[in-house]
Amino acid sequence: EAGVAQSPRYKIIEKRQSVAFWCNPISGHATLYWYQQILGQGPKLLIQFQNNGVVDDSQLPKDRFSAERLKGVDSTLKIQPAKLEDSAVYLCASSLTSGRPFYEQYFGPGTRLTVT
């Protein structure tokens, strides 16, 4: 079974530029998460989707971050304009949704963003 795919793996941009990250979850996983991991910290949720609907985006800086999950499969996370403090690893995770009270989340390799 293929894991969660993310691209690009690395990205360097200047502040005020825009950037987009792509995620393809494990086949059949209805729930998709984007996390931000700043160096030395644990991952923190940015947004959660179930199918193509947003479940939780309370921690997404909506003035500069946006995300979508068209057709309930792939997802794109965008930052526009980027700030220096956006330098982090952006992790995508997915999980099953129905049938049990809890499902483990499986993570992709992440995209390391450096904003200069």
Added chain:
Amino acid sequence: DQQVKQNSPSLSVQEGRISILNCDYTNSMFDYFLWYKKYPAEGPTFLISISSIKDKNEDGRFTVFLNKSAKHLSLHIVPSQPGDSAVYFCAASFSGNTPLVFGKGTRLSVIA
């Protein structure tokens, strides 16, 4: 306000001995607790989980213990192997496919 805390940034253990990684949490409403392992340049890999209604879960060399009254959980690795060297994250969740709340991680080094 950090709801999940891993107070030891690093731990060094000899090969073959037991590794014990600790985690504390503040929110008594958490239903599930998980441990993830992370190698450099890779995403976190799920290791083991435990429901709040249990106090122990075992999977091969890995055992997680949960003490609800103390709001404390620990991961035991026996015996430790050099390949276990990684950063270990403790995470907590509510039931129903909710986001994970992570600690800051503990870097485990297993010395041959």
